[in-house]
Amino acid sequence: MAKTVIPEGYAPSLNLYDTQKAIGLLNRLFEDTLAGALNLRRVSAPLFVEASSGLNDDLNGVERPVSFDVPFAAKDAQVVHSLAKWKRMALYRYHFSVGEGLYTNMNAIRRDEELDNLHSVYVDQWDWEKVIAPRDRTEEFLRRTVNDIAQAMRETQLTLRSAFPVLTKLPLMAGEVSFVTAQELEDLWPQLPPKERERRYVQDHPLTFLMGIGGALKSGKPHDGRAPDYDDWSLNGDLLVWNEVLGDALELSSMGIRVDPDALDRQLTLAGCDARRELPFHKLLLAGKLPLTIGGGIGQSRLCMYLLGKAHIGEVQAGIWDPDTTDACESAGVILL
Template sequence: MLIADKKADLAGPGIGSYEEIEQILPRDYQSLLSRKDTQRAIRAGKRFIEDHLCEALKLMMVEVPLIVDKHSGVNDYLDRDGSRTPVEFFISNDRGKNPIEAQVVQAATKWKRVALKQFEMQPGEGLLTDMRAVRKDYFLDHDHSAYVDQWDWELAITDKERNLAFLTDVVKKIWKVLKDTETYLLKEFPQLKDKRYPELPEELTFIHAEDLLARYPDLPRKQREMRILQEYPAVFIYGIGWTLADGYPHEMRAPDYDDWVTETISKDGRPMHGLNGDILVWNPVTKRRHELSSMGVRVNAQTLRQQLEITGQLDFLKLPYHQAIINKELPLSIGGGIGQSRVLMLLLRKAH
């Protein structure tokens, strides 16, 4: 495989052009639900997921901002190369006395950790948000939009819980909520039962990005994901962001929220890296990979500095958010985002 293919595949949806999208999406697709029932199912699914996520992870629902101060450092840049920039605008506040350079959030990842402190969350307590964002630089396809809706969650943890076993336990709890939601929606809307579209498996298959590369060394990462999902229809891929054996990360990740640098040990004793990962499933409607969630243990003072050094972004340490982590003023945490439209697209058997 050409090196250029791997470089091009480090970010983005994995469909190279709109012409390719046109060829890939099903032409004989018909919705199993009417427009009215679709809206009813969306509302029912959202309520079920929010209630059961809060119960499973001990979270409380909180409101989340749409706009943040550009200079606070809490907005999300999504990757490490600065190619996905936020929508910005100027607010002339108090007749020009306190002007604000504002940004529309791209995600609430860093804001949530600040909110844990503001809400005085103790280890084992956390928050869940119904987040809306704008990502103007996204390549748009059947499951990527410039308008983003996510359940963004964050849980305060102890230093001893910053490990792979704790991450895995949280992932399993989230997966159970998603699986239970499917069961609930199939009961409430039996027209969703269709032999063409098998139900989600009871359990996820867990695999490290390094092992996925070793399994399919000649494939770019999105094709590796496609291949593993044809064998195991629901997977969690650990260790996204660290440079793998081929010299490239599975995908570029920003250096200031997920911890992708911490060393871990595989079951057979090999050194690995990363306390984060993604839930991906096989979508039987679109016949493609379908990412549902990205999550991870968050950086501490040490790993933030390490990751910023690796990415050449140590200047971020001047920002208030990053200073708060370095000075240990923010809680240790684990958190993630679950795509609302993506989850419901999958569970309601939608092609777009």
Template sequence: MTYKSQLSQRQTEKAIELIKDFFSKNLAASLRLRRVTAPVIVQAGLGINDDLNGIEKPVSFSAKSLNGQQIEIVQSLAKWKRLTLHTLNIEEGTGIYTDMNALRPDEITDATHSIYVDQWDWEKRLLPEQRNPEFLRDTVRKIYQEIRKTEYMLSEEFQGIKPILSEDIMFFHSEDLALLYPTLTTKQREKEICKKYGAVFIEGIGYPLVDGKPHDGRAPDYDDWSTLRADGKRGLNGDIMVWNPVLQDAYELSSMGIRVNPSVMITQLEMLDCNQRKELWFHQQLIKGVFPDSIGGGIGQSRLCMLLLRKAHIGEVQTSVWSKDTIDECTSKGINLF
């Protein structure tokens, strides 16, 4: 069956503008966030940039005007945001959000992954007693409802867009999925649970499951994926995922979590054999207790636009670089890449 977009390219551009304006303002109001300007580049060697799963290398270059100092293009702002909460002296219960533009040169590109990444990156200061699954889930619900509001707004603006998102989001720990679907891969588990419930938050991503492998990889120095909870499970983080009817697959919209405190970070660094990071400036500051407790995450801008506009490829809502094979395949399927 040949794919046909619900919107023309002109309508798509207008819809992208509407989504980015509407969602960011409502997210900020719901979570009590204020906008701050995000960096595209950061100084190398401080531990501020994000290496994602722990192995992805950022784009780097030497700056002539800075005596050859190494500079990196950001891959995400997970650690920069926590530093910014401290430097701006953000009050407890409030936070910041940014329009992040990043490059991930090691990304394996496909219909939902691009070398170019745009996100609403957000971070909120919390009290130590809010380091629990209930507070995490309450935040997830608020984010999900803003996504649903945005979908409804679009349905009022464009005849071809009808609301499809489920009313509520369900919560499952990665251990739950392993018990429910023991013979399936983690990606297959995500597909089955999203198809059944429509919208789910998968908790505890990063800590080894019964088979000794995590549901998915996570860096050791921002999300808390190892804390032992009252229910006997591990982790205060997770992914917001929904069923994508165009792709007929599970679809990640956001990775988020309560952030590591000093003791948790040390534990996770040791678990992943990354003890050398303790010598980096950012990690030393965190170990000293300089940074406030926080919760944060990233919500993909192109990802959200792609879902809400019923697009089949992320290249229909952002401009990036694609292989000739990808371009040819998309053309044959009626997918018009920007």
């Protein structure tokens, strides 16, 4: 069931034509700024991968990939959920060195996504991945990278405000990232569900990086699901901002230092996913043949929503919506692309 709610009195800052212009400018600005900040090179990425490769992102383990056969190759393919594992394999195959990385436009279909203001079946991200040294597998390195990404977002916002002065009516992104762990949030509000903990914290800390997602907390439950074979659950997190338009926390990015062989071995066992050890990607990783990396995904439509002050993701991307969503948006005068 859809959960689209358009705030009372909402009116977009930009008309339809200016929105399209702003999206194009935002994408160009942020790509270039991010690539410069993290030393990334643009590469081409797949829309689908072989089902047997183990390269598709399993997300929370219950989402169904869109699958189809390729008769002339005698293989089965899956449309990607994300490129979390493909990027690391690409760094290995392309012989990137320590300190070098890649980024790409990732387009995915998540058929089981529940539709609301922030979620759609189509997912677009800047997926990025960077080779690191063993000494970089630390929380300090993770924090520095988060700060670099946040600064790239701020710089993009400032340039957008110069090009479209009406956007100066929207709040500026906070100048400092607040770092907090999922366990600290559970300790603060053990009686609340995870998303409400996020909301409470981000309302007072409008630019937050929430760390330690995937592993069980003291309650015995994880803050949120994470696949066991890309992020190290002790060195990852989500970048969250306070969305004034919706009055809620908004996740812009999920990222982390990736598993090394020891972390992968441990997390596969904890997640009950030992069968994956026989997949090609996992064999290489467990054997220590893949580079150590840090990486993540940054939502393109999410960042557009935030920086352009939009109430619904359908205002910045074309998609398919349920009747309740289209009726709610039409009643509020919101144009879905």
